[in-house]
Amino acid sequence: xxxxxxxxxxxxxxxxxxxxxxxxxxxxxxxxxxxxxxxxxxxxxxxxxxxxxxxxxxxxxxxxxxxxxxxxxxxxxxxxxxxxxxxxxxxxxxxxxxxxxxxxxxxxxxxxxxxxxxxxxxxxxxxxxxxxxxxxxxxxxxxxxxxxxxxxxxxxxxxxxxxxxxxxxxxxxxxxxxxxxxxxxxxxxxxxxxxxxxxxxxxxxxxxxxxxxxxxxxxxxxxxxxxxxxxxxxxxxxxxxxxxxxxxxxxxxxxxxxxxxxxxxxxxxxxxxxxxxxxxxxxxxxx
Amino acid sequence: xxxxxxxxxxxxxxxxxxxxxxxxxxxxxxxxxxxxxxxxxxxxxxxxxxxxxxxxxxxxxxxxxxxxxxxxxxxxxxxxxxxxxxxxxxxxxxxxxxxxxxxxxxxxxxxxxxxxxxxxxxxxxxxxxxxxxxxxxxxxxxxxxxxxxxxxxxxxxxxxxxxxxxxxxxxxxxxxxxxxxxxxxxxxxxxxxxxxxxxxxxxxxxxxxxxxxxxxxxxxxxxxxxxxxxxxxxxxxxxxxxxxxxxxxxxxxxxxxxxxxxxxxxxxxxxxxxxxxxxxxxxxxxx
Numbered sequence: 001x002x003x004x005x006x007x008x009x010x011x012x013x014x015x016x017x018x019x020x021x022x023x024x025x026x027x028x029x030x031x032x033x034x035x036x037x038x039x040x041x042x043x044x045x046x047x048x049x050x051x052x053x054x055x056x057x058x059x060x061x062x063x064x065x066x067x068x069x070x071x072x073x074x075x076x077x078x079x080x081x082x083x084x085x086x087x088x089x090x091x092x093x094x095x096x097x098x099x100x101x102x103x104x105x106x107x108x109x110x111x112x113x114x115x116x117x118x119x120x121x122x123x124x125x126x127x128x129x130x131x132x133x134x135x136x137x138x139x140x141x142x143x144x145x146x147x148x149x150x151x152x153x154x155x156x157x158x159x160x161x162x163x164x165x166x167x168x169x170x171x172x173x174x175x176x177x178x179x180x181x182x183x184x185x186x187x188x189x190x191x192x193x194x195x196x197x198x199x200x201x202x203x204x205x206x207x208x209x210x211x212x213x214x215x216x217x218x219x220x221x222x223x224x225x226x227x228x229x230x231x232x233x234x235x236x237x238x239x240x241x242x243x244x245x246x247x248x249x250x251x252x253x254x255x256x257x258x259x260x261x262x263x264x265x266x267x268x269x270x271x272x273x274x275x276x277x278x279x280x281x282x283x284x285x286x287x
Numbered sequence: 288x289x290x291x292x293x294x295x296x297x298x299x300x301x302x303x304x305x306x307x308x309x310x311x312x313x314x315x316x317x318x319x320x321x322x323x324x325x326x327x328x329x330x331x332x333x334x335x336x337x338x339x340x341x342x343x344x345x346x347x348x349x350x351x352x353x354x355x356x357x358x359x360x361x362x363x364x365x366x367x368x369x370x371x372x373x374x375x376x377x378x379x380x381x382x383x384x385x386x387x388x389x390x391x392x393x394x395x396x397x398x399x400x401x402x403x404x405x406x407x408x409x410x411x412x413x414x415x416x417x418x419x420x421x422x423x424x425x426x427x428x429x430x431x432x433x434x435x436x437x438x439x440x441x442x443x444x445x446x447x448x449x450x451x452x453x454x455x456x457x458x459x460x461x462x463x464x465x466x467x468x469x470x471x472x473x474x475x476x477x478x479x480x481x482x483x484x485x486x487x488x489x490x491x492x493x494x495x496x497x498x499x500x501x502x503x504x505x506x507x508x509x510x511x512x513x514x515x516x517x518x519x520x521x522x523x524x525x526x527x528x529x530x531x532x533x534x535x536x537x538x539x540x541x542x543x544x545x546x547x548x549x550x551x552x553x554x555x556x557x558x559x560x561x562x563x564x565x566x567x568x569x570x571x572x573x574x
Binding site: 006007008009010011012013014015016017018019020021022023024025026029030051052053055056058062064065066067068097098099100101102103104105106108110112113114115117122124125186187 | 343
């Protein structure tokens with residue numbers, strides 16, 4: 001263990017329960033050092049774990065990091081990476097409380113994030129009930145659009161390119177949703193349709209989305225025209241933005257930041273405009 | 288996240304604080320698939336983290352595991368590995384509560400362990416005071432002896448060979464030491480002399496060890512004769528057994544399982560028979 005310089009760190013858990021999640025990021029698979037700075041990689045690695053914590057309705061408290069570093073990784077790069085961890089944690093009042101560094105032929109980043117439920121019940125994927133509203137908070141499709149632009153050698157619009165390098169999860173919306181009585185919630189890491197499929201399955205319900213309910217930002221609309229694709233494909237199937245998707249009882253009045261995009265029904269699976277989607281992308285069933 | 292099938296797991300933390308530690312194990316550096324079974328690697332990976340938790344005086348509650356697996360890793364190997372995690376956790380009443388699996392060119396295992404202090408103060412490395420007794424619990428030198436035998440192509444004695452494949456940390460002794468009022472504690476992962484050097488430095492004291500106080504088991508004595516080495520070198524400098532080393536106020540009556548091996552003094556560093564040791568091995572200063 002590094003950081004506290006002891007065998008382990010001690011983190012406050014006033015709730016009496018602790019939320020814990022872990023992800024392993026591998027160079028070449030989850031990030032590339034020639035595409036992203038160490039700082040962006042650190043922010044992204046922290047963000048995707050902190051997002052998992054808030055998706056349970058908890059407030060992140062700390063992260064520990066296991067790092068595998070090749071001999072060719074410069075000291076400056078490690079400093080950038082740890083700055084990224086720290087700054088992303090700062091956004092939610094959490095800290096880097098410990099870690100372990102070892103030599104490895106490629107960069108490996110294992111992040112474990114902890115969170116406190118503050119007396120709230122954890123919001124799982126299995127509580128959605130017919131009649132609930134389906135709502136999203138945060139960005140959808142930005143990272144996918146940015147990656148598509150980047151792959152075409154384009155370096156703008158900056159808000160999309162930058163979104164591909166690191167996400168901007170709507171952290172505060174997670175505990176807020178739990179306090180409002182969300183019946184199910186998750187963070188959108190693989191794409192909205194695919195991830196909502198997990199809610200449908202775990203809850204034993206169907207979800208029907210209204211494609212008109214999604215706002216396509218101008219920059220994304222322009223980018224889609226440039227690349228001759230349907231921007232809704234990015235919104236419905238793009239991952240890595242770490243938006244939150246949640247279901248709420250129909251009488252809950254949602255505060256700003258949430259957009260209702262569908263409804264929970266009897267049945268199974270996720271539907272858009274009446275067409276079934278089985279863990280496929282929007283392009284798989286577009287008319 | 289796997290396991291609970293949600294974004295994160297929820298672990299009980301009745302103390303209101305949670306102890307957390309993480310380690311990253313890399314194939315070829317920390318283990319070899321041709322030297323150890325998946326089961327032994329799982330037990331070892333879990334053990335070294337659970338040991339860090341008890342070295343703080345806490346009771347382990349759960350672990351999460353991030354796994355990087357090459358395409359050539361057989362399903363059976365993964366099953367063995369997870370059986371190893373589970374069985375090691377069973378020893379301390381903890382569970383595997385979640386994880387993440389991703390493809391990687393080599394096996395990477397990130398383990399994060401959590402623990403509960405049960406109302407006790409965490410035992411750090413910095414509380415040793417002159418006059419305290421230095422005591423150890425658990426095995427010392429077994430893994431080093433086993434590795435030395437294995438490298439010579441020998442396959443016995445089994446208790447030493449097996450100790451190189453996985454440790455047997457004295458889990459119950461950690462919380463016990465905290466309850467007894469241990470002033471400092473750590474788990475011996477790099478070798479007793481080196482690790483006690485951290486206690487000396489963090490506590491601003493000196494430690495004087497009595498080499499006569501260590502019991503050398505018969506099997507180790509025989510192995511040392513066979514390989515023409517001093518078995519005390521294994522005991523004082525061998526790592527990977529995850530014994531516990533702690534300091535206790537002189538009036539504490541230590542229960543069975545603890546062996547007093549030295550005393551805390553004014554000064555700095557670790558001494559054996561009056562010779563200074565600066566993070567070196569026993570062989571560096573043997574007369």
